[in-house]
Amino acid sequence: MRAAPITLRADFNPLALWEPGVRTDANGRAQAPVRIPGSLTRYRVMAVAVSGARHFGVGEAAITARQGLMVRPSPPRFLRFGDRFELPVVVQNSTGAPMQVELAVRATGLEVDNVGRRVTVPAGDRVEVHFPGRATRAGTARVQIAATAGARSDAAQMELPVYTPATAEAFATYGVIDTGAVRLPFAAPGNVLPGFGGLEIGFSSTAVIELTDAYLYLQSYPFEGAEHIASRVLANAALRDVLTAFRTAGVPDSATLAGSMQRDIQRIAALQNPDGGWNFWRRGEESWPYVSIHVAHALERARAKGYAVPQETLARASSYLRDIERRIPALYGPQYRRSLVAYALYVRDRMGEAAASVEARRRVAEWTPAGMPLEAAGWLLSVLADDPAAQAERQALLRHINNRATETAAAAHFVSRYEESKQAELLLLHSDRRTDGVLLEALIAADPRSDLIPKVARGLLAHRVRGRWASTQENAWALLALDRYFATYERTVPDFVARAWLGDRLAAQSAFQGRTTERSETLVPMRVLVSGDAPREVTLGKEGAGRMYYRAGLRYAPADLTLNPADYGFRVERVYEAVDSAGDVRRLPDGSWQIRAGARVRVRLTMIAPAQRVHVALADPLPAGLEPMNPELQGTGSAPPEPSPLEQTSEQWWRRSWFEHQNLRDERAEAFRSLLPAGVYTYTYLARATTPGEFVVAPTHAEEMYSPETFGRGGTDRVIVVPEPPR
Structure with a gap:
């Protein structure tokens, strides 16, 4: 039975x-x-x-x-x-x-x-x-x-x-095929885990495929400040119509996307200050002008796409934008002020304020194109693109922008100058790639037949690393501009068959008929690539009318799962310390850590900044066998006091907490500071060992969030949680 x-x-x-x-x-x-x-x-x-x-x-x-x-x-x-x-x-x-x-x-x-x-x-x-x-x-x-x-x-x-x-690595190459085929040389990486990753081949009949990695970067960005959430909202609002048709790993379906957008909008609304602006991290702290304008921009884009945005939140934001000059602190120089005023006018114009165009014409006459930063010129040009009364101002801005382009035979980009680049990065989150995105969108709006437009688009795409740009700002503005570019210039109706061969074996085949944002994805597992008869080249081709876009990417993990420390602007170290009994935590001869199950552990991070840094994020991944202990929660208990929390900094030495904001998450701890003087900083938090086992711990990482090439990491650790001895 x-x-x-x-x-x-x-x-x-x-x-x-x-x-x-x-x-x-x-x-x-x-x-x-x-x-x-x-x-x-x-x-x-x-x-x-x-x-x-x-x-x-x-x-x-x-x-x-x-x-x-x-x-x-x-x-x-x-x-x-x-x-x-x-x-x-x-x-x-x-x-x-x-x-x-x-x-x-x-x-x-x-x-x-x-x-x-x-x-x-x-x-x-x-x-x-x-x-x-x-x-x-x-x-x-x-x-x-x-x-x-x-x-x-x-x-x-x-x-x-x-x-x-922790050591996973990935890279990709992109391209287009109008006729025929291309051959890509291929060599499988050595000493990798055969069960992880592989060769990813993607085909599409639209260049939106070029934006997938940048979009996914914003969706999975680990930090949750007002600017980071707003940049994610911008990407979702701009690409919603095409992304809902994607069928690729990691891209949400329409229902998930709608839910995610509403949660992000509610979080942003809850962070708004009474003055209508936003701080980076918390409600009730001083509003940052650029962050406030950027968040208002994101909310307006979301409202325009039909998402529910609280009317009172938008009303307060709109009032803040109209009063932006009074909101800018006196320490901001004239170039910074002009960029902020121009961005505020850009957002007000998107909100439907007719007065924005009138004020933009006045600003062009007052500042002159040569007297304003390039991105300010781009924001004003977008405002005046459809204003019949602004022909003279529009032409003056276009001449200035065209004359400032750095061109090659295939691509173009812009270099925007401020009085002090580090200060511009601190106050405006500025970068040249963001300027490229701002100006590309403005050129498409004001002069869609310009020969400079395809060059700027190619130059912007060429500056990606691993399929994306460096920061949330760069990715958000690049996605806004390139989404408009692709929607404007893709004319040919596709009708073709795409194929991929590994050596002489057919690996993928997809048909594309009519206008569609569908994308085909094929994964060749790593175990196939590292086998004895692995191919030496990949051939991609098509038959039929229309342009084919492709992405060929490789994702793998080294077999030893170990990363060595690196110093590219920060030095970081991590140690685990016993809290209740000295025998609870031991450093073994091979460098791994042994922790008794049930024990409390103090995790101590040391970060050294050799020079002043801006918008710093310090993140420490936890081993899966430990859980963070939030001291704000009842029942957590208290730990023995630290000897002295004073930090060794070159200035503001009296501060007892160097960070402005911190998060304790399931899988990592985070600390942030907008302006970090040179010095040595310590950050500690408590965790409890909960699950016996041997765990890989990704390195502690410090970076400038808007210049992530300035970073440092510790080494990979192994933590062994041993069961409690029987009583």
């Missing part, structure tokens, strides 16, 4: 019920049906009653969800490719008699050893069982645990992310 299937618990929502309005009957009683989620736990029930303006009451009760046999997996919150861990599973017997329990584990994305176990659980007691496992594939891992004991059974399912290796 076939056994009945085991009911799988997969819904672990901590909120079992939320009823904002329940009416009582004639006897003053109210009922609300509750469907208990899969968690076997104690639920707190809270009720608040109101009648009229003067009567109210509050009460509490509890509901305990339990069953005779319960199985509870306790995986870490995340894993990294290459981690070895022990999956703790608690088996609980709530009956009055001992149970002999059969356990079975099934996993995808992980390799688990000894998937079947038999344990005896005493009456009214629990037993913890450990299943050794390995993270062998990046992505989402799923674990199912089933337990049976006679007629009783239970099962639970958990999901957790498995991040790519």
Whole structure:
């Protein structure tokens, strides 16, 4: 006789019920049906009653969800490719008699050893069982645990992310084919993990394929300041119509994109200051003019695409923009002020303010094109592009911009000069690539037949590294400009077949008919590429009418999963220290760290800046076997005090916290500072060892967020969490 299937618990929502309005009957009683989620736990029930303006009451009760046999997996919150861990599973017997329990584990994305176990659980007691496992594939891992004991059974399912290796590397080449084929020489990397990555081949009939990596960079950017969120909103708003048709890994579908946009818009709205502006990190701190204009720009783009943006938020932002000159601190020089005023006019024009064009004409006459930064000229040109009364100003701006272009036979770019480049980066988040994006959009709007436009587009694309530009600002403005470029200049209706060969073997084939943003993706696994008969070249070609765009990318991870320290503007180090007992943490002879499960650990980061740095981010990845301890949460407890938190800086030496903002996330800790004097800085936080195993720890990383080529990293670490000795 076939056994009945085991009911799988997969819904672990901590909120079992939320009823904002329940009416009582004639006897003053109210009922609300509750469907208990899969968690076997104690639920707190809270009720608040109101009648009229003067009567109210509050009460509490509890509901305990339990069953005779319960199985509870306790995986870490995340894993990294290459981690070895022990999956703790608690088996609980709530009956009055001992149970002999059969356990079975099934996993995808992980390799688990000894998937079947038999344990005896005493009456009214629990037993913890450990299943050794390995993270062998990046992505989402799923674990199912089933337990049976006679007629009783239970099962639970958990999901957790498995991040790519700390040493994962990727690069790609892009191109177009109008006729024929191209051959790309190919050599598989040596000493790599055969189970990770491979050769990625993508075809498209639209050049939007060129923007995918930059778009994904903004979606996965790790930091969450107002500017970073706004840049993501800009990318989503600009590319929404084409991205919803993409079918490529990492690009969200339309429903996910809509949900993500609304969450980002709500977060931005919650960060707005009473003056209508925004600080980088927190509400209630001084508004930054550039950040405020940029966030208002993002919200207006989102509103124009039909997303729900709070009207009061836009109204306050609009008032801030109209009063921008009074909002700019006195320390800003005239060039910075002009760029900010021009950007504010650009956003006001997008908001539909007719007065923006009138003021833009006045600013061109007052400043003259030669007296303003190039990106200010670009923003004003965009405002005046469709103004019939601004022909003279438009032509003056176009002459100035054309004369400032640096051209080659195939490409062009611009170099924008401010009085002090580091100050411009601090106050305006400026870079030359952002200027290219601003000017490309302006040229398309004001002079769409200009021969300079395709050159600037090619130059902007040529400055990508690994498919994207350097910062959130550069990626956001490049995406805005190139999306407009592709929509304006792609004329030919596609009707062709695209093919890819590895050596003489056909690897991919896709047909494109009519205008579509569909994209074909083929992954040749790394195990094929490193085999004995690996190809020496890749051939890409097409047959039929229209332009074919391609992307050929290689993604891999070195076999040793180790990165050495690097100093390109910062030096960073990390050590783990015991908190409660000196024996809880040990540095082993091979350099790895051994930590006792259950122990509290102080993570100490040291960052050295040899010169002044701006918009600095310090990020420290955690091993999967540790969980950060937020001191703001009740029950975390306190750690022994630090000897002295004073930092050794060349100025502002009296500061006790060098950072302006910090985050403690599941997988990393972060600290930020807008203007960082030269000096030595220490950052510490607490974590607790929770999961036994051997974990790869990505290096600590420090960078200038808007010049990420100025960075430093520590080395890759290994942390071994050993089980507590039996008591």
